[in-house]
Amino acid sequence: MADVEHSGRPGDAFGGAEPGTRFRMARLGLWAVAAILAVRQMAVVLGTPSGERLTTLETWVGPEGVLHVNGSLYDSTQFTGSPFGGLVLKPLTRAAEQALGWGWTFGTLLLVVALGLVAARALPQPVSRRTELLAAPVAISLLMLSVPVRSTLWLGQTSIIPVLLVLLGCFAARGQRDGGLCIGLAAALQPALLLFAPLLWFTGRRRAALATAVTFAACTVLAWAAMPHDSYTYWVHHTAGVGLGGEADALANQSLHGALLRLGLSGPLEIVLFLALAAAVAVLALRRAVRYAQDGQLLLAVAITGCAVVVMSPTAWQYQLLWVLPAMVGRVGAQASDRYLWPVVVVLVVTLPTEMLLPNVSAVYSLRDNLVLLAALAAATAVPFLSTASPHYRSPVPTVYAAPVPARWPRVPLLPFWRRALTRPSLLLELLLIRVCYAAYSSVRTAAGGGRAVAEEHGHQIHSIEKALHIDIEQWANHTVVRLPRLEHFLSFYYDSFHFVVPLVILGVLYVRRPVDYRWARSSLGIATLLGLLGFWLYPLAPPRLMPGLGFVDTVHGVQDFSQPDYGAMTAVTNQYAAMPSLHFGWSLWCGVVIAVLAPRWWMKALGLLHPLVTVSAIVATANHWVLDAVGGATVVAAGFALTYLLSGPRHGAATRAPAEGEGGEEVPRPVRGAL
Numbered sequence: 136m137a138d139v140e141h142s143g144r145p146g147d148a149f150g151g152a153e154p155g156t157r158f159r160m161a162r163l164g165l166w167a168v169a170a171i172l173a174v175r176q177m178a179v180v181l182g183t184p185s186g187e188r189l190t191t192l193e194t195w196v197g198p199e200g201v202l203h204v205n206g207s208l209y210d211s212t213q214f215t216g217s218p219f220g221g222l223v224l225k226p227l228t229r230a231a232e233q234a235l236g237w238g239w240t241f242g243t244l245l246l247v248v249a250l251g252l253v254a255a256r257a258l259p260q261p262v263s264r265r266t267e268l269l270a271a272p273v274a275i276s277l278l279m280l281s282v283p284v285r286s287t288l289w290l291g292q293t294s295i296i297p298v299l300l301v302l303l304g305c306f307a308a309r310g311q312r313d314g315g316l317c318i319g320l321a322a323a324l325q326p327a328l329l330l331f332a333p334l335l336w337f338t339g340r341r342r343a344a345l346a347t348a349v350t351f352a353a354c355t356v357l358a359w360a361a362m363p364h365d366s367y368t369y370w371v372h373h374t375a376g377v378g379l380g381g382e383a384d385a386l387a388n389q390s391l392h393g394a395l396l397r398l399g400l401s402g403p404l405e406i407v408l409f410l411a412l413a414a415a416v417a418v419l420a421l422r423r424a425v426r427y428a429q430d431g432q433l434l435l436a437v438a439i440t441g442c443a444v445v446v447m448s449p450t451a452w453q454y455q456l457l458w459v460l461p462a463m464v465g466r467v468g469a470q471a472s473d474r475y476l477w478p479v480v481v482v483l484v485v486t487l488p489t490e491m492l493l494p495n496v497s498a499v500y501s502l503r504d505n506l507v508l509l510a511a512l513a514a515a516t517a518v519p520f521l522s523t524a525s526p527h528y529r530s531p532v533p534t535v536y537a538a539p540v541p542a543r544w545p546r547v548p549l550l551p552f553w554r555r556a557l558t559r560p561s562l563l564l565e566l567l568l569i570r571v572c573y574a575a576y577s578s579v580r581t582a583a584g585g586g587r588a589v590a591e592e593h594g595h596q597i598h599s600i601e602k603a604l605h606i607d608i609e610q611w612a613n614h615t616v617v618r619l620p621r622l623e624h625f626l627s628f629y630y631d632s633f634h635f636v637v638p639l640v641i642l643g644v645l646y647v648r649r650p651v652d653y654r655w656a657r658s659s660l661g662i663a664t665l666l667g668l669l670g671f672w673l674y675p676l677a678p679p680r681l682m683p684g685l686g687f688v689d690t691v692h693g694v695q696d697f698s699q700p701d702y703g704a705m706t707a708v709t710n711q712y713a714a715m716p717s718l719h720f721g722w723s724l725w726c727g728v729v730i731a732v733l734a735p736r737w738w739m740k741a742l743g744l745l746h747p748l749v750t751v752s753a754i755v756a757t758a759n760h761w762v763l764d765a766v767g768g769a770t771v772v773a774a775g776f777a778l779t780y781l782l783s784g785p786r787h788g789a790a791t792r793a794p795a796e797g798e799g800g801e802e803v804p805r806p807v808r809g810a811l
Contacts, residue, residue, distance in 0.1 A: 158265060165272035169251075172279035173244050180240050180288050189239065189291035208365045209373070215380035215452070218358035218366045219323040220293060243288055246295045250302065251275035254461060257306040257434040259523070280486045283457040294454040297321035297328055298441070304343070305437055311343035318343070319350020323358075325455070326351075326375050327448040333421055334440050338428045377449040389507040390451040391416070397504060413447035420446075420515040427465075430522050438462040442511040451508075459511050460485050465520035469527040471534045476561050477518065483567060484510045491574035492567070534558055537651070553658075553783040559650035565657075569642075576664055587677070590712035594677035597715070597761050598685070606762050609679050609755055610687065616756040617688050626753040627690050634719055637726050637746060649733065655779060655786045656729050663721055663775030670767060671713040678714045680758035687758040716767025717760045723750035724772050732786075 180188050208214050208221040251274035258270055278284050287294050304317030315335070322328040329351060335344035359366040373379050381387060384396035392409050400408065420443035428436035441458025445451045463481040468474055483492060484507055493503040502509070521528045537555040601607035616623045638660065645653035680689035723746050730743025754760040780786075 162268060162272070165269060165276070169272045169275040169279065172276055173248075176279055176285065176288055177240055177244060181237065188289060207368060208362070209368050209379055215376055215450070216293060217324055217326060217355075217376065218362050218369050219354045221365060222358045222361055223324075239291055240288060243295060246299055247278050247284055248275055250295060250299045251278050253299070253302045253306055254434065257302065257437075258464060259432045259434060277460060277482060277486070278457075281457065281460055282485060282488075283454050283460075286452075286454040290454060292454045293324065294457065297325045298457050300324075301328060301331060301437065301441070304347075305433060311340050312346045314340070315343035315346020316350050319347040320354065322347065322351040323354035325444075325448075327444045330417060330421070330444050330447070331437075331440055334424050334428070334436065337421065337425045338436075375449060380450065380452065383450055386504050387453050388450050389445065389453070389456055389505065389511070390448045391446050391508065391512075392449045393451070394505045394508055398501070416443055416446050416512065416515060423516070427520065427522075430524070432465070432520075432523065434461060435465045435520060438464065439515050442515040445511040446508065446515060456485070456507055456511070459507060459514065462511075462514040462518075465514075465518065466528060467518060467520060469525075469532050470558075471531040472556070472558060473561060474531060476564050479564060479567065481510065481514075483571060487571065491571055494570070555651060555783060556654065557651055559646065560654065562646070565646065572661065572664070576668060586675075587712075590675045590677040591682060593674060593715075594679075594682045594761075597676065597763050598682070601762060609758065609761060610685065612752075612756045613679070613687050613690070613758045617690065623690050623756075626756050629749060630719070630753040630757050630759060633746070633750070634722065638722050641726055641729055645729075645733070652733055652786065655783075656725075658783070659772075659775040659779040660722070660725050661775070662778050663725060663771045664718065666771040666774055667716050667718045667721060667768070670716045670771065674715050675712040676715040676761075676764070677712055678759050678764075679761060681711060689759075690757045714760055715764050716771050717754055717764035718768055718771075719754050719760065720747060720751050720765040721768030721772045723747040724769055725775070728772070728776070 208216075208218065214221065252271055255267060255270035255274045258267065262270075283294065286292070298321075300317045300321035304314040304321070308314035308317055318328070318331050318335070322331070329347070332344045332347045335341070335347060355366075369376060369379075377383060377392070383393055385393070386397075391412055392405075395405050395409055420439055424436040424439040424443075427433075427439065438458060438461035442462055445456055445458050448455070459481060463478040465477065466474060467477040489503045489506045492506060493499045523529075535557045537557055598607060601609075616626060642653065642657060642660075645656055679685065679687040727744045727747040730746075731740045734740045734743060751765050754765065755762060
């Protein structure tokens, strides 16, 4: 983030506005995004009927509409906090249910804002004033989007308070005693946060460490005196909260204890193994945190310790996983292009469901079930964050760019962040990008649609237009193929098998052999797919095989019930009416164009162009698409290439491949150096 103000070129954006104006516009835009996200979160929570929102908080609501205090805190499984947390909440017994819901939600949003402001001010120095001002709305927006904050708002939890207290104790308290008081209060609410006491001790803040321990002990004793039964239940019967709330082996528990239980371990062996591994993680994380704190990266040290707390806590539910997000401030990698990898991984892990990050394949279930835990474990023990003494900390090895070549329409500005880099992008980052984009594509494709009646009406519209144009060849092609079993099997197999394989192979070859052209091809494909999703959303269309009365034969899936069509195992995750445009043909056309442009031999070009020809034959003959669907697919692909050309200049303006170290290679245009 320290390089934000230096990226781009003067006058490239906002019509050549002055740098100060651009900065003010960017800052206002970021604050607007943060405000919109906050309003949306509040509207979602308060717009949900009572009983379905703030479920943890409403377990306290009694028959008279006020919070009840009779009986044990742990009579239900909803309250999982410490006895001191319950003691703090007891003054709310006079609050009405509706007012409590509004006040609690709005107060939680204010805590999120305060947390973002404190984190932004705690960025490792030196950072410019501009970076610090931009960091605040970015931090607040990321917090609003994160799963822990969304879960906290939905359930009515208090998990943001301990994190905020720790950050206040480390960065905002005036003296060590006040800092220790804040962290001790946080530990009284979440006992595993006592791990911050040795961090304070070993970094020379011993008065703060002692104040932390004394405050924690005083709060715990106070809660025991006021609620002895609940304290015994929490500390002895359910040792520090284990067993309260959901089952400890539930997927929501992203602690090491939960992972071991999910792996099938149990009993004394699991307990001993958990304690040993937790101790090892604590020792290693503390050593790293102390080193980075002494290096001037206190926020990173705090994040590492917090990630260790997540790992070694007996239970770390979703709303308690916020410690992973601040770990993104650590800088990893000597190359400028590598700097985005770790922050992007953290943001994706904390904001997206794990199903979007890893495919639904049994081989990766164990990895997917523990993804947040693995991110916290990596941050606490393994990620090689750079020291401020490293020459690459402030000055990473710059990315080499090709000299910009404007498109034919000079009024269309080239985007500064879309310059043609001559170096190979990060493989892990590209894989994450492809996976997330495909998951988003699948989700939008499945969600889009206006129902069977609308889709069939659009199907009749398309059929009528094709009749008027005399291109309604679908039925003839379909029935002809049905009479030729070998051709039918081949086209059905081709339709099912080559849609994803060929584009992925092309992207893989370009990534290895021609990284500059890989970026060009990847961008054009992404834009085309995005436009295709817009088509699915605006114009749901029944394919020929799902049009009753027209006599089409579904050669791929067999005879269909038009009210409940069956795609086999993919039925539940596939939109039956996402036919216009045909991305089956669109992606194959993209493959043909890329091969025809880049292949060095004429026969390779011819083979590449054969792929879209076979694909269009397959989609029409198998009754999965209309002819006009293929026209729509060709249109979005052409738009993808055209927009890439407009926004980043012609492809031939960059080198076709980046020379390896020590390799002479082909001559490339004079590079422009800068941060990626």
